[in-house]
Amino acid sequence: MVGRVKGKVIVVTGAASGIGLGTVERLIEEGAFVLAADIQDEKGANLEARFKDKLIYRHCDVTDEAQVKAILDQAADHFGGVDGLFNNAGSAGVMSPLEEVESKDWKAIFDILVTSVFYGTKHAVPHLTKRGGGAIVNTASIAGLEAGWGPIAYSTAKAAVIHFSKVAAAQLCAKNIRVNAICPGLIATSIFGTALGMPREQADQLAALIAHQGGTAQPIGRAGQPSDIAEAVLMFMSDAGSFMTGTHLVVDGGITIGPRHAWDPAAPSPMASIFGDALPTPQG
Template sequence: MAGRLEGKVAMITGAASGIGLGTLELFVSEGAKVIAADVQDEKGAMLERRFPDAVRYARCDVTAEADIVAAVALAESAFGGLDIQFNNAGISDRMGAITEVTADGWNWIFDILVRGPALGMKHAVPAMLKRGGGSIINTASIAGLQAGWGPIAYSTAKAGVVHMSRCAAAQLSPQGIRVNAICPGLIATSIFGATMGMTRDAADQMAALVAQNAQIAQPVKKPGLPQDIAQAALYLASDASAFVTGTHLVVDGGITVGSRHSWDPEAGSPFAAIFGESLMQMAPGSGQG
């Protein structure tokens, strides 16, 4: 069913690439007008040329509150208001131990991943109230739910996004503004290359490698793509989720359902490792004896 966002105005941070770009493309196809908020000016200009009637680019560093204010103002001046905000802009630090954390690096991660969405929500609310309500979506991560899926500062920040979304939903939902988070799994974007310290171009190329190989780590045998997260964002942005707020939607190909042995028949059982194969064969129901 097309047109699920007809008449709606959305603001997407990090809209020029990855999950943000995939979501922008889907939202436009569903009838939305979109403010593409990003710091990649050339890509932003290309989006305006590609979607001349539906997209306006706003240079927006989410650590600069004035940029967020200006992007929301552009939504109102260009398209008449704001109904949907997708706080998606993100980066990652490098993998490392807690003993390697620096104060500046920690602050940088939290400024973008937590403070940015917080300020985004702050300035979206007045615009949304003028329209009678709206939907706010924050990008979290499976790294915020379980250890081992990201650097420690990144993972801690994403856990904060999940809880911040819940707290904001408690405050705003009675006013007609729903707030939810999405927790992506291994999605083929440039963030993995960035985690390794690659340049933006090299990190973009790394995304293809993620698409090719990530599926071996999860039950669902397809690569996670930006479009998969875009579909989740569409659901949370649309009236189909009118009764959904204060939660997080995990979109990860099943990677967090359990340890590998729970879904991979070739993975060794932890019980066999603990008790030994011979003892396991003697257990009732083993088919032995």
């Protein structure tokens, strides 16, 4: 079905690359008008030229409340209103173990991953209310659900995004505003490279490598693509998600389905090392 968000005005942060870019492309394909916000101005300008009359780009540091408010106001001024917000901008932050994390780095990752979501949601509410309601989608992560998928500050912040989405949904349901979170798994984006301190171009090359080899790590034998997350955002923004609020959707290729031996017959089970020959041989 084409046109699932036809005529809707949606603001997307972190829109110039990765999940944000994939989502912008999908939303526009389905008929939306988009304000794309990012700090990558050259990529943003290219995006605006590519989708002339359908998209405007604005520079936005999402840790600055005034700038977040401004992009929502600008979207409303330019397109006549706001129907949805995708709080997507983010960073992996420092990769240090707990005892080596500096307080300034802890605060910085919470500013970009959690406080920015609060800013966006807060300043979207008046605009969505004027339209009779709308949808807010927040990028969380499987790192917010289980240990082992990200650094400690990032993982803790993403858990906060999941819970924020639930509490915000409860408070905003009377305004017909739905709030949900998406928990991506291994998605081929530059976030992994930038977390390792790589320059953007090199980080983009690493994303391509993940796309090529990432399928070996999960039951669905390919790495996730930004388009996979874009489909989930589209669902939440469209009428297909009209009965969903305060929840989180895991989009991870099954990587959190269980330990490798649960889905890969070639992987040794830890039960075998405990019980040995006492385990029955699988039949079939």
